[in-house]
Amino acid sequence: MNELATLTKEVLGAFFLGGVLLGGISQRTHFCTMGAVSDVVNLGDWTRARQWICAIGIAMIGFAALSDLGQIDPSKTLYASTRFMWLSSLVGGLVFGYGMVLTSGCGNKTLVRIGGGNLKSVVVFVVMGVSAFATLKGITAVLRVNTVDTLFVDMPSGASLMALGVPGLGYILGAALLLFVLWRKDFWTFESLLAGLGVGSIIVAMWWVSGHLGYVPEHPETLDAVYLATSSGRIEAMNFVAPVAHTLDWLMFYSDQSKVLTVGVAAVAGVITGSAASALLSKTFRWESFANPRDLGQHLFGSVLMGVGGVTAMGCTVGQGLSGLSTLSLNSCLALAAIVVGSVISLRHQAARLERTACA
Numbered sequence: 001m002n003e004l005a006t007l008t009k010e011v012l013g014a015f016f017l018g019g020v021l022l023g024g025i026s027q028r029t030h031f032c033t034m035g036a037v038s039d040v041v042n043l044g045d046w047t048r049a050r051q052w053i054c055a056i057g058i059a060m061i062g063f064a065a066l067s068d069l070g071q072i073d074p075s076k077t078l079y080a081s082t083r084f085m086w087l088s089s090l091v092g093g094l095v096f097g098y099g100m101v102l103t104s105g106c107g108n109k110t111l112v113r114i115g116g117g118n119l120k121s122v123v124v125f126v127v128m129g130v131s132a133f134a135t136l137k138g139i140t141a142v143l144r145v146n147t148v149d150t151l152f153v154d155m156p157s158g159a160s161l162m163a164l165g166v167p168g169l170g171y172i173l174g175a176a177l178l179l180f181v182l183w184r185k186d187f188w189t190f191e192s193l194l195a196g197l198g199v200g201s202i203i204v205a206m207w208w209v210s211g212h213l214g215y216v217p218e219h220p221e222t223l224d225a226v227y228l229a230t231s232s233g234r235i236e237a238m239n240f241v242a243p244v245a246h247t248l249d250w251l252m253f254y255s256d257q258s259k260v261l262t263v264g265v266a267a268v269a270g271v272i273t274g275s276a277a278s279a280l281l282s283k284t285f286r287w288e289s290f291a292n293p294r295d296l297g298q299h300l301f302g303s304v305l306m307g308v309g310g311v312t313a314m315g316c317t318v319g320q321g322l323s324g325l326s327t328l329s330l331n332s333c334l335a336l337a338a339i340v341v342g343s344v345i346s347l348r349h350q351a352a353r354l355e356r357t358a359c360a
């Protein structure tokens with residue numbers, strides 16, 4: 001049991017370190033999905049979008065390599081399913097995407113902004129966490145289960161692009177994405193390469209930590225195979241919606257022996273720590289709060305949408321857009337597409353509102 005406890009601490013420590021690196025890189029390079037979509041829609045600038053696409057390509061290739069080398073079992077990941085939850089992914093993605101524009105960033109960006117001194121993001125963190133928990137186990141969970149979760153397509157061979165039977169599909173798609181971003185010479189900057197290669201590599205590393213380092217074939221108490229410190233009991237990588245809810249739950253019920261530290265909570269703490277360290281070292285740390293009641297109301301509404309939408313879609317821009325997409329999950333593909341569409345709609349609505357205000 002002592003060895004098991006030591007191994008659990010190693011897994012948690014690795015996810016905390018992964019979070020520190022993700023937070024530091026995101027703060028240093030301004031890596032942000034909402035920012036990437038906004039740059040494309042409002043400025044026609046694809047720089048941050050290419051960083052994001054590069055990270056996806058690296059994650060895809062890395063996940064495929066880990067699977068082929070027998071380091072992890074792809075059928076045991078959080079995103080492996082025989083159900084194509086098309087309506088949950090679509091609705092949840094649209095709602096999350098719309099909400100993340102109102103809060104000026106996704107779950108990961110919220111943590112990064114907290115580390116940089118943004119008090120608005122502290123409010124987003126709490127409200128999103130409560131909304132996410134309610135959608136996991138509370139009132140909106142009942143609504144989710146009885147509506148969008150009832151419509152799905154059974155796919156016995158797996159709700160994944162791998163069901164197409166194309167050998168090496170993960171390598172092919174990953175390489176195509178890398179080729180798309182790397183052929184442009186203007187992408188070859190330190191910040192872009194750090195963001196794309198760094199974030200993608202972190203996702204791959206966390207897959208290995210959770211699926212290989214943290215794998216115990218036979219738990220001494222239950223005699224079952226387990227993946228240590230995961231809330232789902234399956235292989236997990238980075239995700240920042242449900243883990244935010246679990247973080248609040250762990251903090252509020254810390255003395256409850258049944259509440260144990262998980263890799264998601266460790267990663268959340270790591271991202272905030274890494275971002276804070278980067279902001280302090282670069283002297284960009286500064287306190288920021290709400291400009292007016294309208295600003296507060298917008299962030300509150302967006303936080304609720306992110307919490308409800310993120311759980312409904314089974315992940316955020318990092319959870320579905322990087323971790324899930326690296327497994328070639330169909331649910332992740334649809335959820336990511338819906339998140340992008342939702343964010344574009346929200347950006348258009350914001351632009352129209354600003355235009356009306358300017359003309360008034």
